[in-house]
Amino acid sequence: MPITKHKIFKVKVSDDGKFTISKTIEKTINDFLSEPNNVYVNHSVTTLTEDIDEYDNIKTICKFVLISIIYKDLDTTSLNVKSASKKVKETVHREIESGNPIDEPKILTDFDKELIEIESKNGKENTPANNV
Secondary structure, three states, rough: OOOEEEEEEEEEEOOOOOOOOHHHHHHHHHHHHHOOOOOOEEEEEEEEEEEEEEOOOEEEEEEEEEEEEEEEEOOOOOOOOOOOOOHHHHHHHHHHHHHOOOOOOOOOHHHHHHHHHHHHHHHHOOOOOOOO
């Protein structure tokens, strides 16, 4: 089952009067969101402000924007999709986002089971008995 995690990005707001963020912060957020084993769940955005007293007039200035992202991490699960095809990634993400449980894939075929059974029988027959 994927683990639900929380990540916070602190973005400094520029003083130029426009909402611009640095390219490094933008790249960090984009890289995080493009990671195939991170499945977006929810987010919230808030501002950190500071009150400045200018000539007995209090002015509120926005200093930072906090972006909080809640996501499901598939890295340590059997649903790891780093080396999967695009279609498999989309399917796994869609099922996790909808909340549907995904059964672990069964990789053993009937032929594999028969081989394991034959090998275990042969192993028991060929085991030498300890004679005292």
